[in-house]
Amino acid sequence: MGRELQKSKNKSSIPKQRQKGPSKKKILQNPIIAKHWNQKETLSQNYRRLGLTARLNHATGGQEKTIALLGLNDAKSSRADIAADSTANALNIVSKAPQSIEVEELEVERDPETGAILRVIGQKETAPNPLNDPLNELEDDDDVEEWNGFAMVPEKREGEQVNPVIQQLEEAARNGARKAPRTQSQREAEWVEGLVSKYGDDYDRMARDRKLNPMQQTAADIKKRVKKWRASQA
Known part of the structure; x- marks a missing residue:
């Protein structure tokens, strides 16, 4: 039966679907991008490495999920399979005891007769938080400064590394040569x-x-x- 089906497939006029190889697309219009282009990476991977974006809207068909993009294997996270800034990590209950305990000095008030500790002086009272709720320590404070728009957003963060490719593209756009006016042939x-x-x-x-x-x-x-x-x- 299988042989007969194979014969009918060979006689069919429908062309066979062949798997396409990796794309050889290379951006040659811009010399700065062409200089830093990696032929072994896809267009999205090259743009992400150069600090650019291939499209203004979100990518259709999903996005490549890498370990760095998902934030996995982070030492700050309680688990290796979740990101440190995720809700799952914030709500995760760690049952194991801490490996090291920080030693602190506190001032206490004792009973002069029995010597029992009555209260701890200078210690901030914290509400019990058995579930490690990240919102447990937040308080409703009316003195918090409200957001005043983009005036509060800094133009450049301190210690932020400047991408050399982005810097070269900005310089080229700022001091780019103008096109010559069209002349008649x-x-x-x-x-x-x-x-x-x-x-x-x-x-x-x-x-x-x-x-x-x-x-x-x-x-x-x-x-x-x-x-x-x-x-x-x-």
Whole structure:
């Protein structure tokens, strides 16, 4: 039975689907990006390494989940399979005892007769938190400064490393060379000269001439080209 199915597949007119190899796409338009391009990485991986983004919106079809992106194997996390800043880590109950206990000195008040500790002086009373609730220590304080917009957001964080590729791209965008204005080619100048020699300044007749104007340029477009041609002749 399998042999018969294989024969029918070979006779089918539907082309066989072949697995495509890795993309050889390389960004050559920008010399700065082309200099730091890694051919063994995908477009998204190259852009992420250079500190850029391949698209403004979120990626469709999912996103590559790496260990660094997921925040796994972090020493600050209570578990290796969850990120340190995740809700699962904040609500995780660690049952094992701490390996080291910090020694602190406190001032206490004792009973003069029995010597029993009555109270601890200078210690901040904390509410019991058996479930390690991260919101347990937060208090409703009316003196907290409210957010005043983007004026509170610093332009650059202290100690933040500057990406050299981003810096080079910003310098190139700030001091980039402007494009040279478009000039008429010799063929276009000859075409405009033929129209002017036959019709003068009658642009409507130039636009209706199917022999000299086979591309059916409008009268306004021809007028603009004639004006540029006369400026180059002066």
